[in-house]
Amino acid sequence: MLAPIFYQQSSDxxxxxxxxxxxxxxQLTASAQGLVSVLxxxxxxxxxxxxxHPDVEAVTTHLVKTATQLNEYFAGQRQQFDLALDMRGTAFxxxxxxxxxxxxxxxxCAYVDIAQRINRPNACRAVGAANGANPIAIIVPxxxxxxxxxxxxxxxxxxxxxxFLLDLEQRYA
Numbered sequence: 001m002l003a004p005i006f007y008q009q010s011s012d013x014x015x016x017x018x019x020x021x022x023x024x025x026x027q028l029t030a031s032a033q034g035l036v037s038v039l040x041x042x043x044x045x046x047x048x049x050x051x052x053h054p055d056v057e058a059v060t061t062h063l064v065k066t067a068t069q070l071n072e073y074f075a076g077q078r079q080q081f082d083l084a085l086d087m088r089g090t091a092f093x094x095x096x097x098x099x100x101x102x103x104x105x106x107x108x109c110a111y112v113d114i115a116q117r118i119n120r121p122n123a124c125r126a127v128g129a130a131n132g133a134n135p136i137a138i139i140v141p142x143x144x145x146x147x148x149x150x151x152x153x154x155x156x157x158x159x160x161x162x163x164f165l166l167d168l169e170q171r172y173a
Contacts, residue, residue, distance in 0.1 A: 106173025
């Protein structure tokens with residue numbers, strides 16, 4: 001894990017660090033409440049650095065715990081994450097993301113299945129959009145949602161990464 005930088009976003013202190021993984025370098029962002037995002041390195045990152053803030057220790061703890069659990073996941077030693085999440089999105093997006101957390105390791109489902117689980121059977125496209133907006137890759141397992149036909153569909157982090165994650169989970173399930 002590369003040393004975190006800290007920046008202010010509204011009244012929140014956020015910390016960002018980078019972690020090398022089999023799918024490339026990942027950027028982790030956390031608040032004092034929990035993990036905010038896991039993005040690919042090519043995503044934009046903030047540049048304002050804050051040195052002194054009372055939440056630095058809490059933010060750092062979330063980043064270290066996330067990096068450790070991601071390493072365990074990629075090594076096949078972890079099937080469930082035990083992390084505080086600070087999911088930021090609309091009420092609908094958060095409902096979809098909470099539903100994604102219930103998809104078991106090594107399993108997958110279709111967008112229509114998620115729409116039915118949230119009692120919005122006609123909202124498949126909205127579910128797809130919420131899935132694509134998921135900022136906490138891997139931890140909130142949007143990679144486990146595939147097309148109804150069983151084909152891989154688009155993935156915000158690239159279809160190659162999606163296939164890698166699904167294959168990894170099949171290997172260790």
